[in-house]
Amino acid sequence: MGDGGMLANLVTTAPSIRVMGMHRDGAVISHADFIKRTTAWFHFFRKQAGQNWALYHEDAFECAAALYGAWHAGKVIYLPGDTQPGTLAALGSLVDGMAGNIPGHAGELPEACAESADFQPLDPQQTRLFVFTSGSTGTPKSIEKTLAHLICEVETLERFWGSMLGDACVYATVSHQHFYGLIYGLLWPLSAGRVFFSHRLLYSENIAATLQNGPAVLISSPAHLKRLPQGGAEPRMYVRGVFSAGGELPLYAADIVRRYLGRSPIEIFGSSEMGSIFWRNLEKEFPTWTAIPGVSWKIEGDVLHVRSPFLANDDWRITEDRAAERDGHVELLGRADRIVKIEEQRVSLIDIERHLCKHDLVAEARVVVVNRARDVLAAVVVPTEAGFSILRNGGRGALSQKLKAYLAEVQTAVVFPRLWRFVDVMPHNTQGKTSDALLRTLFQPERPVAHWSVRRKDHAELHLEVAEDLVVFDGHFPSVSILPGVAQLDWAVHFSRHAFAVLPPFCGIQMLKFQKVIMPGTRLTLSLRHVRDARYVEFTYTSAQGTHASGRLLFRQIDA
Numbered sequence: 001m002g003d004g005g006m007l008a009n010l011v012t013t014a015p016s017i018r019v020m021g022m023h024r025d026g027a028v029i030s031h032a033d034f035i036k037r038t039t040a041w042f043h044f045f046r047k048q049a050g051q052n053w054a055l056y057h058e059d060a061f062e063c064a065a066a067l068y069g070a071w072h073a074g075k076v077i078y079l080p081g082d083t084q085p086g087t088l089a090a091l092g093s094l095v096d097g098m099a100g101n102i103p104g105h106a107g108e109l110p111e112a113c114a115e116s117a118d119f120q121p122l123d124p125q126q127t128r129l130f131v132f133t134s135g136s137t138g139t140p141k142s143i144e145k146t147l148a149h150l151i152c153e154v155e156t157l158e159r160f161w162g163s164m165l166g167d168a169c170v171y172a173t174v175s176h177q178h179f180y181g182l183i184y185g186l187l188w189p190l191s192a193g194r195v196f197f198s199h200r201l202l203y204s205e206n207i208a209a210t211l212q213n214g215p216a217v218l219i220s221s222p223a224h225l226k227r228l229p230q231g232g233a234e235p236r237m238y239v240r241g242v243f244s245a246g247g248e249l250p251l252y253a254a255d256i257v258r259r260y261l262g263r264s265p266i267e268i269f270g271s272s273e274m275g276s277i278f279w280r281n282l283e284k285e286f287p288t289w290t291a292i293p294g295v296s297w298k299i300e301g302d303v304l305h306v307r308s309p310f311l312a313n314d315d316w317r318i319t320e321d322r323a324a325e326r327d328g329h330v331e332l333l334g335r336a337d338r339i340v341k342i343e344e345q346r347v348s349l350i351d352i353e354r355h356l357c358k359h360d361l362v363a364e365a366r367v368v369v370v371n372r373a374r375d376v377l378a379a380v381v382v383p384t385e386a387g388f389s390i391l392r393n394g395g396r397g398a399l400s401q402k403l404k405a406y407l408a409e410v411q412t413a414v415v416f417p418r419l420w421r422f423v424d425v426m427p428h429n430t431q432g433k434t435s436d437a438l439l440r441t442l443f444q445p446e447r448p449v450a451h452w453s454v455r456r457k458d459h460a461e462l463h464l465e466v467a468e469d470l471v472v473f474d475g476h477f478p479s480v481s482i483l484p485g486v487a488q489l490d491w492a493v494h495f496s497r498h499a500f501a502v503l504p505p506f507c508g509i510q511m512l513k514f515q516k517v518i519m520p521g522t523r524l525t526l527s528l529r530h531v532r533d534a535r536y537v538e539f540t541y542t543s544a545q546g547t548h549a550s551g552r553l554l555f556r557q558i559d560a
Contacts (some may be wrong), residue, residue: 041069050096236262288329468520
């Protein structure tokens with residue numbers, strides 16, 4: 001591990017520090033600005049009781065300054081992945097206080113500080129941070145990192161890819177509150193003196209314009225890269241590198257990145273606990289993985305073992321991943337915990353997913369176990385355009401029957417997915433990861449999956465298949481299943497917010513009409529028109545039977 005490294009000296013007067021900047025609200029923030037803000041956070045944390053503090057901040061510059069201010073004040077920082085009530089409740093037993101953009105702690109933001117501070121280099125072994133696993137298959141758990149671990153990893157990345165990045169500005173679609181975003185999108189550019197963008201790129205439509213401001217590197221995930229625009233302005237001449245992590249990047253998405261950004265994405269395999277383990281360049285079909293410099297691996301049985309300089313000791317770690325050796329490289333075969341028993345038969349969820357993805361109607365597939373009186377398999381599928389055509393014309397049953405017939409070639413009927421959901425994109429968290437928990441929510445839905453046909457500034461149209469297993473049918477009209485009016489209003493408000501970005505609070509309804517009942521199996525079209533000046537959204541539900549409901553949703557700021 002490094003004996004100090006740039007990260008330990010960021011706010012000292014060490015002559016080796018390069019001036020770095022951060023784009024923030026159109027301005028470039030200098031290293032001197034960073035020191036000023038870090039000083040303010042240092043004095044804030046020095047006045048606080050307790051050593052362990054939770055920190056959450058959407059702004060990467062502010063988060064970096066707060067992190068270093070806390071470290072220099074002798075605090076141990078916990079970085080939660082979000083600020084959901086359950087997350088904060090779990091943190092409560094671990095920390096002495098919370099700071100940043102955390103509900104109920106909005107006051108924990110220091111004002112500009114006139115005081116100075118005599119910063120000394122941080123002790124890499126004693127300076128600590130806790131990050132959390134993504135919780136892809138269970139409850140997130142905390143992982144301790146020392147500054148020495150972080151230094152080692154970012155210095156390795158810079159030696160390996162630094163010449164490729166050069167003076168490019170670093171942009172991220174993933175959150176620095178998660179380990180991948182923290183390392184690649186914040187600490188690596190900080191250490192290298194490379195300019196980085198302070199705000200996440202949340203919307204695919206903004207990527208093109210943003211990446212045309214000069215030499216650029218994009219730190220992203222499959223969830224975002226799969227949704228890059230097809231056509232329009234292409235920033236390919238500016239992009240020097242694209243990194244992807246958080247899940248396997250489908251080959252069709254790699255093709256989109258190559259066409260749109262002009263670079264084959266570099267895919268990273270790793271974990272919050274072990275850091276970066278393998279990388280591969282998706283220039284060819286089904287490439288194998290290569291170890292990150294300094295990382296060793298071996299395979300015993302079919303289970304991957306890893307030894308890494310980014311860990312606390314030099315011991316071999318047993319992963320939960322199955323693997324095989326291919327000409328000195330690694331082929332990953334999926335997680336060991338993704339082999340399940342269904343009706344006493346061992347089933348590989350990875351194998352079902354990969355077989356589904358070979359079909360020309362399927363762009364992406366995930367399979368999970370859902371308990372419905374007994375354990376059954378449930379498939380979530382992103383169709384190709386040909387698949388969506390069948391979905392529009394024949395409905396969910398038509399497409400699922402075709403895929404079941406295809407699976408019959410390799411699977412016995414007893415282990416077919418019994419439940420199917422077809423979505424435009426896989427659900428994902430702020431890290432860009434699709435967790436089993438998120439997938440299971442699709443099979444206990446309050447709302448149907450939206451298939452958007454129009455999404456413009458002031459007009460949107462989407463198609464909804466009203467399935468009989470929606471939660472909103474439970475307990476309503478026991479003699480016959482009818483979609484309640486309150487559910488129709490809830491859906492209209494929910495999809496309005498998705499269609500038209502940030503709306504003021506919902507505050508009322510006008511001109512509401514319910515004209516025809518909606519039964520399970522109905523295929524609805526929901527039309528939305530945003531009248532910005534008047535601050536309302538007009539909605540209309542229609543189907544082959546005619547108009548079912550319409551009205552006007554009021555979105556207005558309510559004075560206190």
